[in-house]
Amino acid sequence: MYNKKLCRFVTQTNTIMDNKILNLQPERIWHYFNEICKIPRSSKHEEKIAKYLILFGKEHALETIKDEVGNILIKKPAAAGMEKRQTVVLQSHIDMICEKNNDVVHDFDFDPIVPVIENEWVKARGTTLGADDGIGIATQLAILESTTIVHGPIECLFTIDEETGLTGAKGIMPGFLKGTILLNLDSEDEGQIFIGCAGGKDTIASLPYSKIPVPIDVVAFQLSISGLKGGHSGDDINKRLGNANKIMNRLLWNANQKYELRISRFDGGNLRNSIAREATAIVTVPKRFQNQFQEYVIDFEAIIINELEINEPNLVIACKQTVLPDSLIDMATQEKLLNAIYGCPHGVIAMSATIANFVETSTNLATVKTLDNKFEIATSQRSSVESAKEDISTMVASIFRLAGCKVIHSDGYPGWNPNPQSPVLDLAVSSYQQLFHQKPLVLAVHAGLECGIIGEKNPGMDMISFGPTIKGAHSPDEKLEIATVKRFWDFTLDILKKIPE
Secondary structure (H helix, E strand, O other), rough: HHOOOOOOOOOOOOOOHHHHHOOOHHHHHHHHHHHHOOOOOEEOOOHHHHHHHHHHHHHHEEEEEEEEOOOOOEEEEEOOOOOOOEEEEEEEEEEEEOEEOOOOOOOOOOOOOEEEEEEEEEEEEEEEOOOHHHHHHHHHHHHHHHOOOOOOOEEEEEEEOOOOOOHHHHHHOOOOOOOOEEEEOOOOOOOOOEEOOEEEEEEEHHHHHHHHOOOOOEEEEEEEEEEEOOOOOOOOOOOOOHHHHHHHHHHHHHHHHHHHOEEEEOOOOOOOOEEEOOOEEEEEEEHHHHHHHHHHHHHHHHHHHHHOOOOOOOEEEEEEEEEOOOOOEHHHHHHHHHHHHHHOEEEEEOOOOOOOOEEEEEEEEEEEEEEEEEEEEEEEEEEEHHHHHHHHHHHHHHHHHHOEEEEEEOOOOOOOOOOOOOOOHHHHHHHHHHOOOOOOOEEEEEEOOOOOHHHHOOOOOOOEOOOOOOOOOOOOOEEEEHHHHHHHHHHHHHHHOOOOO
16 A cells, blocks of 8 residues: 555554544545644645655556645546546645644654544644645545546645745746646635635844843743634634734833833744744843732733633733843843834734625734844735735834834735636535535635635636635644535535536
């Protein structure tokens, strides 16, 4: 069997929990999802999953191509009698967001994800599950493997590095895909079909600092913020979730005014497209303020819990005395840093004037990192309106430039303009109604999808995006609703069967 050829990540003995996963239906999707969970596939380190896909293609005698940037394309001929149907591209990304709780020991470069069943959901143990977009990969493999599914010619595209730059989609060369219809399998709400998405751009500020000696008669504390839900900076930005970076900065800013607080380190968040769940800081205060400062942190926690108690019931702000640090940052830089982060917006900037309850423009204060001689603050901006995306990016950059920061922007990626007259959309809506006796919602999504980039490179390609229900993507609370996977599978196969010539 081909999976014996792969590597130690895929040949481990199944656990009891794995066996429960393997009993779920459709069996082949869950089989491949379980296999994929055993293979490390963090963004920019997709070599092992790419090897797995290439060996899969060879084992099944399917034409398999790896392009210059690392994307994998596996082609499958049409079923008998379906040769004249239009070629369909099924697309998912092979990388995953790697987030874990602080109290969980897990090495994403080596350790497998262990999926477990909790009630009606599949999730992981204190880490992201990788259903985004592992369930899409598993669906493609199950279709490629099958000898009974009815479909026309298929191209299965597996892109790299979607989560941290969309470089796989950006690297696709013109002519690489022959298909005229794209089914993107990277959406997270079953019963919804997406026909548009926001474009995005990153804005990264760096602020140099000088190290100064720690004065006498001070005491050091480690501050930590934990228990926040985090989440996807597109899908979850309108859910009034706490941002650990903003909360920590607010604590530090106020303590700086009252208790002569000085900062040695400030670190929060992990990824540009995740809402910051945790943050830490090492600070000092004069010994004469020690008790007052500790009481202040307790009071501050109560204030924030009161503000966020509905959406963030597990928030914890901790203050623990620690050893004195080797140095502090200079006072001028501290003032600039705290004021810039306080002034930096986070959250929804504008709602759509044309689509009800749809976020048009947002910004995410993603990470704050203390490096050897500078602070680095990463933010990401999204909008379905290109000019608004540029405007909010400029606004964020201006705030940090006023503080003396050096600011750079990423190249960004385009949005995907909706096409309500899409033929494959009409087909999909009809299919869904016939299968499930209800009408699907047709929407645009504030998250970024690769469709905008792929569509630019393949003018005229007819595209939709859909998937099973995933909650908490980009956080350790990520979970996949079991019942929706079967509906997603049936829906996908019915669309493939009905693709016209």
